[in-house]
Amino acid sequence: MKKVEVVFIPSPGVGHLVSTLEFAKLLINRDNRLRITVLVIKFPHTTEVDVYTKSLPITDSLHVINLPECSIPPNIPPSSLMNVLLEAQKPNVKQAVSNIATGAENGVLSAFVVDMFCTNMIDIAKEFSVPGLIFFTSGVASLGLILHGHTLFEQDNVDSTQLLQETELAIPSFANLFPINSLPGFMLRKEWESFFMNYAGGLKKADGIIVNSFEELESHAVHSFSSHPDLPDFPIYPVGPLLNPEPKTKGTDDSSNIIKWLDDQPPSSVVFICFGSRGSLDEDQVKEMALAIENSGASFIWSLRKPPPKGTMISPSDYPLSDLNSLLPEGFLDRTADIGKVIGWAPQAQILAHPATGGFVSHCGWNSTLESIYFGVPVATWPLAAEQQSNAFELVVELKMGVEIALDYRVEVGGGANYLLTADKIERGIRSVLDKNGEVRNNVKEMSEKSRNTLLEGGSSYAYLGRLIDYIINQVSN
Incomplete structure (x- = not known):
């Protein structure tokens, strides 16, 4: 019998590609009738994606096709860049899918699974008369927030200016009233409205919509989709947590030194401070952070990254040691040498998995949030961008699995932060997240168990994945 072919289109960049491939592997390991082809779109002149795709084992069930690079006109504003790139790639996607649909050795085309930022590719799924599913790499509450926000803007003619006059909003996927200041920046700024x-x-x-989350974690949000008239009535499939394995491209000497150091620390005593692969703080904020760390007296691992030049979209880099000395308060590195480590890039999953790690000061990106829950480490919330503010609100207020450093801190694209977080506020967060007997720690430990069991037979994510596979396979037999 021919296999059932599913076309995956991740958005450009390694982050979304890695989680897409984790999901693809989950599907084909569960049902050998499926065959998956991943169409990889790259931003011009990037190589990190190639390094990653070359390391993948190519099997009978998983194919990776690198689409030809498209040239993009210069000076396109950041808010339009993705759209321009995807529109330019549509002919290449159509050609690749036509080849799949007609190739004798291929399976029967049954569905597209497109990344949450590639929704204009659903048009191509419709042309081939197959369903277009979306792979949403954030949480269910966040999905509900975005869909409800769209309804407000479209049906009730609300816009960003009117939103800013309110203080709270009722959102079906959140049990509590939602603070306007924690909405994603792209809902609050006029110039991002069309995006x-x-x-x-x-x-x-x-x-x-396939969501990288699980019903035990976000039960209110999951149920709001089937019960609330204001949310679209398409099915959602929470099939997570899909955790990214550590990329093997980074140097491992530093990583093994960090883990050796952790081996010597008491259980749950170390606070890990990390803002993800794209997060960084400006110099004034770094000084406040250093004061807070030192005043807290806590053992720490601090992943401190150098911000990219203003106005560019590149990722932060590591500081050379000479820069660290002038950036941090005088003598900080000497005074804290015995209790902490200031590092550059961090092997995040390894650090969170270590028994010595007791708390996580995080930007609340969704992958980081899922990892911290999986490894049972409470979060002190410090969001920066995208939907991180709503994730922070969800962790602290809805789920009681995080403590607040901030819920409305944000760094604008190509700009600076909206305010300076003072050392005393950060220090309170660090002390609070390391509290050995707190309610938050107990809640996270309990959910950690559930996050490990949900993908096993009998768990909710296992059941949702089964439903999704049935849906995909039924497309072919009908």
């Missing part, structure tokens, strides 16, 4: 409407409107075109 938001386009993006959220694209989500509503889906035949179903």
Whole structure:
């Protein structure tokens, strides 16, 4: 019998590619009738994706096709860049899918699974008369927030200026009233409005949405989709947590030194401070952080990254040691040498998995949030961008699995932060997240168990994955 072919289209960049491939592997390991082809779109002149795709084992069930690079006109504003790139790639996607649909050795085309930022590719799924599903790499509450925001803007003619006059909003996927200041920046800024409407409107075109989350974690949000009239009535499939394995491209000497150091620390005593692969703080904020760390007296691992030049979209880099001395308060590195480590890039999953790690000061990116829960480490919230503010609110207020450093801190694209977080506030967060007997720690430990069991037979994510596979395979037999 021919296999059932599913086309995956991740958004450009390694982050989304890695989680897409984790999901693809989950599907084919569960049901050998499936065959998956991943169409890789790259930003021009990037090589990190190639390094990653070359390391993948190619099997009968998983194919990776690198689409040809498209040239993009210069000076496109950041809010339009993705759209321009995807539109330019549509002919290449159509050609690749036509080859799959007609190739004798291929399976029977049954569905597209497109990344949450590639929703304009659903048009191509419709041309081939197969359903277009979306792979949403954040949480269910966040998905509900974006869809509800789109409805407000479209049906109730609300816009960002009117939103800013309110203080709270009732959102179906959150049990508590939601603070306006914790909405994603792209919902609050006039110049991002067309991006938001386009993006959220694209989500509503889906035949179903696959979410990297699990029902035990976000039960209110999951149930709101089947019970609330204001949310679209397409099915959602929470099949997570899909955790990214550590990329093997980084130097491992430093990593093994960090782990050796952790081996010598008491259980749950170390606070890990890390803002993800794209997060960084400006110099004034770094000084406040250093004061807070030193005043707290806590053992620490601090992943401190150098911000990219203003106005660029590149990722932060590591500081040379000479820069660290002038950046941090005088003598900080000497005074804290016995109790902490200031590092550059961090092997995050390894650090969170270590028994000595007791708390995580995080930007609340969704992958980091899932990792911290999986490894049972409470979070002190310090969001920076995208939907991180709503993730922070969810952790602290809805789930009681995080403590607040901030819920409304944000760094604008190509700009600076909206305010300076003072050392005393950060220090309170560090002390609070390391509290050995707190309610938050107990809640996280309990959910950690559930996050490990949900993908096993009998767990909710296992059941949702089964439903999704049945849906995909039924497309072919009908």
